[in-house]
Amino acid sequence: MTSVQDTSSTAALAAQRAAPLLELKEITKSFPNRIHILGPISLVVQEGEFVVVIGPSGAGKSTLLRTITGLTDVTSGEVLYRGRRILGVNPNTALVFQSFALFPWLNVMENVALGLEARGLEKPERYSRARRYIDMVGLDGYERAYPRELSGGMKQRVGLARALTVEPELLCMDEPFSGLDALTASNLREQLLDIWLSKQIVTNTIILVTHSVEEAILLGDRVLLMAAAPGTIVADHPITLDRPRKRKSPQFEEKLDELYSQIV
Amino acid sequence: MRKTKKPTAIPVLPNARIGSIVGLLETLNEQGTKIDIYKLSESLRFEHNELMPITEASDLLGFVKIESGDIELADLGRKVVDGDENAKKTIFREQMLQNVVLAKRIRSELESASDLRVGREVILEFLGSSFAPEESERQVRTVVDWARYAELFDYDPETDQFFLPEMAETA
Numbered sequence: 001m002t003s004v005q006d007t008s009s010t011a012a013l014a015a016q017r018a019a020p021l022l023e024l025k026e027i028t029k030s031f032p033n034r035i036h037i038l039g040p041i042s043l044v045v046q047e048g049e050f051v052v053v054i055g056p057s058g059a060g061k062s063t064l065l066r067t068i069t070g071l072t073d074v075t076s077g078e079v080l081y082r083g084r085r086i087l088g089v090n091p092n093t094a095l096v097f098q099s100f101a102l103f104p105w106l107n108v109m110e111n112v113a114l115g116l117e118a119r120g121l122e123k124p125e126r127y128s129r130a131r132r133y134i135d136m137v138g139l140d141g142y143e144r145a146y147p148r149e150l151s152g153g154m155k156q157r158v159g160l161a162r163a164l165t166v167e168p169e170l171l172c173m174d175e176p177f178s179g180l181d182a183l184t185a186s187n188l189r190e191q192l193l194d195i196w197l198s199k200q201i202v203t204n205t206i207i208l209v210t211h212s213v214e215e216a217i218l219l220g221d222r223v224l225l226m227a228a229a230p231g232t233i234v235a236d237h238p239i240t241l242d243r244p245r246k247r248k249s250p251q252f253e254e255k256l257d258e259l260y261s262q263i264v
Numbered sequence: 265m266r267k268t269k270k271p272t273a274i275p276v277l278p279n280a281r282i283g284s285i286v287g288l289l290e291t292l293n294e295q296g297t298k299i300d301i302y303k304l305s306e307s308l309r310f311e312h313n314e315l316m317p318i319t320e321a322s323d324l325l326g327f328v329k330i331e332s333g334d335i336e337l338a339d340l341g342r343k344v345v346d347g348d349e350n351a352k353k354t355i356f357r358e359q360m361l362q363n364v365v366l367a368k369r370i371r372s373e374l375e376s377a378s379d380l381r382v383g384r385e386v387i388l389e390f391l392g393s394s395f396a397p398e399e400s401e402r403q404v405r406t407v408v409d410w411a412r413y414a415e416l417f418d419y420d421p422e423t424d425q426f427f428l429p430e431m432a433e434t435a
Contacts (some may be wrong), residue, residue: 141412183287222281
């Protein structure tokens, strides 16, 4: 966490405490061929929020997550984390991919512990920490299994455990359930909500990208709608329904209608 | 450890993954009442034959009640939905030992094996009396998936052996 803090002056610390977890200021992203794909986007995410980003393909949803985590840089504007400008990969974040991104030659335990190697932890500590998150996502028993032996749902649990193991404050998820069938996806959504609501983890803020309106309302405290070419945020809906949310409740369907009407 | 036993038909293990089974139970729980299986597969955008193994597996494990084309959550299924991950695993373990012949067989082979390991071929031979080779492979894949989740036994793809994880860890 120290990489985004650099002074001990009380004024700076106070400013940091008052600052939101994440702030995007007028960010834009263009590719080297000058095609402008994203922005300008301004956005404030407070600690503890579950933010869902929804929009058509090509709206730059994935690019937005990559700029937030620092995997890609912005062309203009600023990404602020707790009030500090982030250059390079933000170590307080982790990203879960739709494609799972597991290494086929490593077993579950090794895949999960991998991210900790880069953080300079010794092997016993890596494995004990990895085991904790493997248990949390319901993967104990699978430690020695290889990705090829796992169903899509189990592979994504590995992806989730690997992201949580680095204990990020902010977890970014790029369509994590869209490669899965409806039952497996629903099971994993429940699991994610259970973990997040139990407050047993360092990670308390989540930004999740999806193309499913229903998923957005099931999960989010807030749903951001994006439009394409270039990708911008066109609406910001608070979702205040009680949890656990019931798809069949009138309030749920009302919200569903409201969002659908804005997308079409 | 190979026994020459009179071959009896082994009940087929429906080829369903754990995540799908728990997902089905959660969906039925949200549903609240019984639902026509055909309608359910439509609402989930599943082909009927894709949903079948999942409903059959849930039935075999005692988690649902299926009657004249309708399915609903049984009390045990509700316990799975409401339980935390450890409670879920315990219920799966108990139900597998009670209702899944293949799981019982592998577990007892493991408990009586001198090194607590059993080769894949021993189990394939056991299955060979009831199934074609490719179905036997599918049965093994499914039982390994369930057993890992239930922490009943594990499988080492490097050596092609089943083993008891708690024993291996203390060894």
